Amino acid sequence: MTSETEINADPGAAENKKTSLNKPYFSTTDIIVISMFGALGIVIGILGNVLHGVSGLLFIGPFLLHTLLPGIVVFACAATVRKAGTATMYSLIVSLIAMPLMGVPLFIVMYVVQGLLIDGFTLAMKDRMWSRWGIIPAATVYGIAGILILYYVVLGASGLVFPEWVIIPSIPLNLVFAIPAALVGLQIGQRAITTLGG
Amino acid sequence: MRPIFQFVDGDTSVHRLDPRTKILWLGIVTILAILIQRPDLLLALFFLTLVPLVISRVPMHQLRLILFFYTFIFIGTTISQGFFYQPLTGPPPDVLFWLIPPDTPLLGAFTGGVSFTLQGALYGFIQGFRILSMLNASVTLVMTTPVNRIMAGLRELRLPFTFMFMLTTAVRFVPTIIEEYRTIANALKVRGVAKNPLRLVQYSMSPLILNSVRRCSQLALAAESRAFGSLAERTYYTSVKFGTGDRVSWTCIGISSVLLVWLSLAG
Amino acid sequence: MITLENLEFTYFGAEEPSLKNINLSVKEGEFVVLAGPSGCGKSTLCLCLNGIIPHLLKGRMEGRVLVNGRDTRDLTIPELSRDVGLVFQNPDNQIFALTVDEDIAFGPENLGLPRPAMEERVVKALSETRMEPFRKKFVYNLSGGQKQRTAIAGILAMNPGVLVFDEPTADLDPRGTSEVLETIRRLNRDEGRTVVIVEHKIRQVLPLCDRILWMEGGRIVSEHEPGDPLPPLLARGYTRGDGPADRRAAAGQTAIRIQDVSFSYQDGTEVLKGVDLTVGEGELLAIIGENGSGKSTLAMHLNGLLKPKRGNVVIWDKNTRDTKPGQMASLVGYLFQNPDHQIFSESVYNEVAIGLKHAGLSTKNRDRVVHEALKAVDLGGYADRDPNTLSRGERQRLAVATVLALNPRVIVFDEPTTGQDAAHILDIMRYIEDINRQGRTVVMITHDMDLAWSYADRIVVMAGGRVIHDAPVSDTSVSVPEIFRCPSKSQSISVNGVLEEVVQ
Numbered sequence: 023m024t025s026e027t028e029i030n031a032d033p034g035a036a037e038n039k040k041t042s043l044n045k046p047y048f049s050t051t052d053i054i055v056i057s058m059f060g061a062l063g064i065v066i067g068i069l070g071n072v073l074h075g076v077s078g079l080l081f082i083g084p085f086l087l088h089t090l091l092p093g094i095v096v097f098a099c100a101a102t103v104r105k106a107g108t109a110t111m112y113s114l115i116v117s118l119i120a121m122p123l124m125g126v127p128l129f130i131v132m133y134v135v136q137g138l139l140i141d142g143f144t145l146a147m148k149d150r151m152w153s154r155w156g157i158i159p160a161a162t163v164y165g166i167a168g169i170l171i172l173y174y175v176v177l178g179a180s181g182l183v184f185p186e187w188v189i190i191p192s193i194p195l196n197l198v199f200a201i202p203a204a205l206v207g208l209q210i211g212q213r214a215i216t217t218l219g220g
Numbered sequence: 221m222r223p224i225f226q227f228v229d230g231d232t233s234v235h236r237l238d239p240r241t242k243i244l245w246l247g248i249v250t251i252l253a254i255l256i257q258r259p260d261l262l263l264a265l266f267f268l269t270l271v272p273l274v275i276s277r278v279p280m281h282q283l284r285l286i287l288f289f290y291t292f293i294f295i296g297t298t299i300s301q302g303f304f305y306q307p308l309t310g311p312p313p314d315v316l317f318w319l320i321p322p323d324t325p326l327l328g329a330f331t332g333g334v335s336f337t338l339q340g341a342l343y344g345f346i347q348g349f350r351i352l353s354m355l356n357a358s359v360t361l362v363m364t365t366p367v368n369r370i371m372a373g374l375r376e377l378r379l380p381f382t383f384m385f386m387l388t389t390a391v392r393f394v395p396t397i398i399e400e401y402r403t404i405a406n407a408l409k410v411r412g413v414a415k416n417p418l419r420l421v422q423y424s425m426s427p428l429i430l431n432s433v434r435r436c437s438q439l440a441l442a443a444e445s446r447a448f449g450s451l452a453e454r455t456y457y458t459s460v461k462f463g464t465g466d467r468v469s470w471t472c473i474g475i476s477s478v479l480l481v482w483l484s485l486a487g
Numbered sequence: 488m489i490t491l492e493n494l495e496f497t498y499f500g501a502e503e504p505s506l507k508n509i510n511l512s513v514k515e516g517e518f519v520v521l522a523g524p525s526g527c528g529k530s531t532l533c534l535c536l537n538g539i540i541p542h543l544l545k546g547r548m549e550g551r552v553l554v555n556g557r558d559t560r561d562l563t564i565p566e567l568s569r570d571v572g573l574v575f576q577n578p579d580n581q582i583f584a585l586t587v588d589e590d591i592a593f594g595p596e597n598l599g600l601p602r603p604a605m606e607e608r609v610v611k612a613l614s615e616t617r618m619e620p621f622r623k624k625f626v627y628n629l630s631g632g633q634k635q636r637t638a639i640a641g642i643l644a645m646n647p648g649v650l651v652f653d654e655p656t657a658d659l660d661p662r663g664t665s666e667v668l669e670t671i672r673r674l675n676r677d678e679g680r681t682v683v684i685v686e687h688k689i690r691q692v693l694p695l696c697d698r699i700l701w702m703e704g705g706r707i708v709s710e711h712e713p714g715d716p717l718p719p720l721l722a723r724g725y726t727r728g729d730g731p732a733d734r735r736a737a738a739g740q741t742a743i744r745i746q747d748v749s750f751s752y753q754d755g756t757e758v759l760k761g762v763d764l765t766v767g768e769g770e771l772l773a774i775i776g777e778n779g780s781g782k783s784t785l786a787m788h789l790n791g792l793l794k795p796k797r798g799n800v801v802i803w804d805k806n807t808r809d810t811k812p813g814q815m816a817s818l819v820g821y822l823f824q825n826p827d828h829q830i831f832s833e834s835v836y837n838e839v840a841i842g843l844k845h846a847g848l849s850t851k852n853r854d855r856v857v858h859e860a861l862k863a864v865d866l867g868g869y870a871d872r873d874p875n876t877l878s879r880g881e882r883q884r885l886a887v888a889t890v891l892a893l894n895p896r897v898i899v900f901d902e903p904t905t906g907q908d909a910a911h912i913l914d915i916m917r918y919i920e921d922i923n924r925q926g927r928t929v930v931m932i933t934h935d936m937d938l939a940w941s942y943a944d945r946i947v948v949m950a951g952g953r954v955i956h957d958a959p960v961s962d963t964s965v966s967v968p969e970i971f972r973c974p975s976k977s978q979s980i981s982v983n984g985v986l987e988e989v990v991q
Contacts, residue, residue, distance in 0.1 A: 050449060051440040053386055058432050058439075060390030065397050068224055091421070098429055111383070115390050118374075123224045123362055125289060125355035127250050179254045181347035182297060184304050187331050210426060213833070213875050214433040368585040368625075389583050395627035396579060400828070407829040410790045410821045411889065412813025412845045427831045430875055434827070438580040445537055445573050446594035446641065450565035457592035457605050 051218065052103050059099035060115035066091045067120035089168060089196055092116075093203030094210070096140065097161070101152055101211020102218075106145040113137030128179060132171045139163050152211075157204045165200030169193050225282065225362045233465045234276035235364045239373025241466045242361040245272070248477055249357035256484045259346045266349040268476055269356035276364045289355060294348040301344025302336045313337035367391055372458045381454060393432070401428055488681055489513040489536060489571070489649060493550035496531060496540055505531040507705040509550070515648070518675045518682045520692050523702035525908040529685045532702075533653045535559070536683065538567040554649070565598065572642035576654040576906070578634035587629070587637050588613070588622045594645040605644075612640035615678070616670050630778070632663025636670055643674075650674060652684040657906040660778045660934050668692065687908050740768040742897055742928040743789065748798035750784060758784045760952040761798070768896075771919075771929045773943035775936060780949040782932050786899050789930065791815040802897060817846050820890035824902040826882040835861065835877075835885055836870040842889050860892035880911060887918070897928045904938060916942055 048056070069091070100109045117133035143151055143160040150156045173189045229235075234242075249269055256262055278286065307313060315335045322333030361370070371391070375384045404424045408414035414423055443449075494509040505528045513519055521529045534540045538559045541548045552559040554570050575581055584590035591612050595605040613619045616636040626634065635655060642650065652671065656664040672695045675682045686692045689699070693713055701709045743766035750759040758781050766772050776782045787793045788800045791807040791814070800807040802818055823829050832838040839857045848856065861867050864884040869877070874885055890898060900919065904912045920942070923929045933939050939946055940960060948956035 046449070048382075049440075050443055051436060053382060054389065054436045054439045054443065055433060057386040057389035058393060058436055059429075060386060061393035061397050062429060062432055064390060064394050065401065069401075091425075094425060095429070102433065111386065114383070115387055118387065119391060122246065122358045125225060125358040126351075127246060127354055127358055180351050181257075182301060182344070183306075184300070185331070188304070206425070209833070210429050213426075213873060214430060216873070216875055217430055217433050218437055368589060371585070385583070388585060392583060392585050392626065403823065403825075403828045404831075406787070406792055407823050408831070409812045410792055410816065411829065411842050412811075412816035413841055415813060415845070423831045426833070427827060431827045435577075435580045438575060438577065439583075441534075441539055441543065442575060442581040442638075443583065444543055444564055445539065445568060446645065447565035447568045447597040448593075450563070450597055451599045453599060454596050455599050455601060455605070457589060457596055457602065457609070459602070 047107070048103075048105065052105065052108075055103055055214075055218070056099060056108055056111050057115065059095060059102070059112055060119075063092065063095045063099075063112060063116035064120045066095050067116060068123065089165065089199040090203050093161070093164070093200050094207045096137070097157065097204040097207025098210040098214065099207075100140055100144065101157075101208045102214040104144070104152060104211075106141045109140035109144070110134065110137040128176045131175055132168065135171055136164050136167055139167055152208065154205065154208070157208045158201055161201045161204030162197060164204070165197040166193055168200070169196050225285065225359050227366050228279055228282060228363050230277060230364065232276045232364070234272045234360065236463065236465055237364075237469060238460050238462050238466045239361075239365050239369045240377055240460060241462070241469050242365055243370070243373050243377065245469075245473060246354075246357040246361050248473060250354050252477060252480055253350045253353045256350075256480060258484060261480055261484055262346060262349045262353070265353045265480060266356070269353045269360070272360045272364075273356055276360065278359075278363065282359075282363060286355075286359060290348075290352060293351050293355070294345060297344040297348040297351065298341050299344070301347065302341035303334055305337070305340035305343045307339055307343075313339040316341075368458070369460070372456075372460050375456065376460050385448075397428070397432060400431060404428055404431075488515045488517075488555060489683075490553040491532075491535070491550070492553070494532075494535065494552060495549040496535065497547045498531075499545035499547075501546070503705075505705050506535070509705075509707060511700070511707060513649070513681060513683060515681055516675070516679045517698075518696045519684070520689070520696045520699040521683065521685045521702060522687070522689060522699055523708075523908075524910045527702040528705040529702050530653050531705075533573060533651050533683070533685060536649070536651050537571040537573045538562060538564045539573070568594070568645050568647065569598075570647050571649045571651060572645055572647035573651045573653065574635075574639055574642055574655050576657045578631060578638050578658070581638040581641070582626050582634060585625055586622075587618060587624055587626060587640075590626065590637055591640045591644050594641055598645070608644040608646065612643040615643055615674060616640040630663060631659045632666040635659060635663065635667050639667070639670060647680075649681040649683065652682070652686075654685050654687065654906070656686070656688060661936075662777055664688065664691065668695065671695070742766050742768040742770070742803060743930070744799075744801045745785070745788070746799045746801070748785070748788060748795040748800060750788070750793060750796050758952055759788075759795070762949075762952075762954055764947060764954060764957065766897075766928055766930065768928055769923070769926055771923045771942060771944045772931065772947060773939035773945070774930065774932045774947045774949060775934070775939050776949035777934075781952040782949045783901060785949065786821075786901055786930065786932050789897070789899050790819045790821040792821075813845065816842070816895070817893045818895055818897065820893060820895035820898040822886055822890055822898070822900050822903065824905060826879070826886035829886045829889065830874045830882060833873055833875075834870070835866060835872050835874055838874060838885060839889050839892050843892055846893055856892055860888040863891060864888040883915075891922070895927070897930065898922060899930045899932070901932045902934065903931065904933065904935060912938070 096109055096112060099112045113133040113136060117130040121127050121129045121133070140160055143156075143163070147156050147160075151160065169189065169192045173184050173192075177184065249265070252265055253262075256265060273286075302316075303319065315337055318333065318335045320327050320331055320334040322328045324333075365373070368388075371384065371388045374387065375381075379387075401424060404427050405414070405420055408420060408423055414420040489512070491509045491511040494506055494511075495504050496506040497504040507528075509532065521532065523529055531540065534544065535548075535552050536554075536559075540546065541560060542564050548560075554562070554567060559567060582590050583593055588609050591609045592605050595608050600608070613622055616639055618633065618636050618640055621629065621633060621637075626637065629637065639650075639655075650671070655671070656667050659667065668691055671682060671684065674680045675695070684692065684696075693699070696713060699711045699713075700707050701711070743764070745762055745764040748759055748762045749757070751757045762781075762785060764785075774782045774785065784793065788795060788807065789802065791800075791810055791812040794800075794808055802815070805815070805818060807815065830838055832841060836857055839860050840853055843853045843856055858867070858870070861870060864887050866881065866884055866888060869881070869885075874882055877885065903915055903919065907915065916938070919929060919931065931939070931943065943960055945959045946956065947954055
């Protein structure tokens, strides 16, 4: 079986006559890997709900547990493909499907912004991103942004207000989940690369 | 009862609408729900979004789920805003009871006192309609449109092909992954290592992710073998077309949106 | 139609070439079978036929591959896809769209065909694979055989003259296998398409092919035609290590007692309808049956994962109703078909150790037991490796180690040999025989009739949630339903007879 061979599935190189002359940024394998993580993200997103009921509107707790699992998957995806743009594509795929399925389209904004932030870090830090000291800052920003967007954008646009003393302490609480999630995701990503034969 | 909404087959006029109409309806409702501030208009929006749901004849089991969401959301918004909402203008609100009186040591100073007010509760209740309007529009889309038609609709709305491919592939693998998760969970239970749900999830993440990634090399070869990515211009097998129902819907949507926005701006 | 001239290919980073001096000519309309042990290069050869090698996989290729007279190096993969179609082993890893017809259209869409032409091709492909009734169905609702036929239809829609199949039935049950082989036969006989197929199930493809090429170590070693006497490795059947007589001595005590067990799923489907079964200590029992017969469900009652709605399952003196699945682990070991479902640690050592930890073994003993278990499965030096970096066969052995470490008296194997080549099957079965000889009771669930009849002490046949046959292998007085008889030992069934019987 060819499952253990290295794939260099890259249509651009062979197809210069028909497509643009540039090698596509994402190879076919990258595209499929991101799609697969997307499927995982959708399942996790819905699974999270199964475990904790419809969450987020009442109080802090359930939402933070929605940071751990989705966090692992998004960082694992980013750590497998290692190209800027991965996290945003991933977030778009997951949120466009999972959020309407659960009736909460506004969460799309949260997912997408978090994806953009991770990609921003990937762009800025390049290879240094894929180590503990690279991923932790990214996870920190990811976690902080998650809380701020949740309260000020998602809930805010829904007309719901929360006092600072609820929002601010949520941040470190969220980081308690976000940072380990990123570390686990990084490790899984490293192992996933081996699986792909890279 | 799974907390997601699923496609239910039917032959109502809403089912027959072009998926693009329903997708854009969701988008418009979301925008209106954010823009409108007046309580009476929020209520109007909510009832407006009920119309397609009613026409699509929601079956009993989905109705129960919808009502559960309604209840949950109303309780959430009413209670949270009952505690946290402070009107910016006007007389001080009527306090129904104090959760944390301001003179409580430490907590009182930190929070400034937490009381449950009537105005807050009322305000929260009204905001529920905002959220439920978006919920209604989501449910309308998801329950009356099979997912492959939604994909076709998004594609015709000119989302880039590669992204559409990724979206469709992701959705196509969701049931496969759910099945995989169940098998892994069983294997873990059988080995006696997953004694509680938390451990189960912790131990199943790695194999779930890695097994899924393991498929990707072969999928890439299969895609390439079918000429994936070879042409800048590819064609499409499925198609969507606007019909009379869509034209009627667009007229109604247009009129009601303009009306709501105008009334909202007029104060 | 296809010519390979002095073909040699070495994968990037490999020391040895995977293909050595391959010279082969496949004529139009031929049906060629490639056979050989795992790793002999047959899959690599397939990848050379549609251009994946050299365009997509890194390596050094010498010699050339001509498709209809043109060198594959000079053609792009999309260009080659119109001449050569490739179908892989796992149907799930070849399907991208949500419904059958949309997936079939995937190739034509990529080629930029106009809609009417696509429609025509989709309809034709559906008809060729007999998938018309499933046209609008969602893919996740299909059986393995139906999914593979969808994959084949997707390739047919590209309209290639040559079809290459790399172990297309390895992951399928007997029904699925028949469906797919029947489809391939039709495509060859009735439509004149050239077929090159890699298959382990030699006996089933023998009547369909024009010639068989046997490969070893990257070379084509011999060529045979269906009429020729086959070399021993090709004319496979299994032979056991010891005769069943040796094992009889241990029998006496009852290890497993299944009493009038019925079980239904949550949605109401009745899967088991009053099953009675007794397994003696030290027996090697094979449970055979088609997908949906209830055999896997029954097996999952043995480890306590499922509890019967009615009736009882008692293993030694433990009733599964009163025990949690985790508690059964030290009594009943269970091996899932795919080892990747059971492995979740980052190191081989931990994988075994965690199971022991949860069984309550002290740390000192744990270390010793782990190393013993690893040694027993030939993974002695692998303790620090990431299971992910092991080969599939090694992962399978690791899964066995995790189960054996708990020293269970009963072991259940769910489809232990599916997808493996003959040599590996022999290895696995030798292994299972060893375990059995140690006095452990073995229950083996399998599709492979040959395997069951060759190795088991007793055969239990399930159909429709019931046991329809339960007798020792040696007992020839009991008649077995035709489809479940041992094909290689039975003279009354022709292979084609079996094919036609199963496919509607």
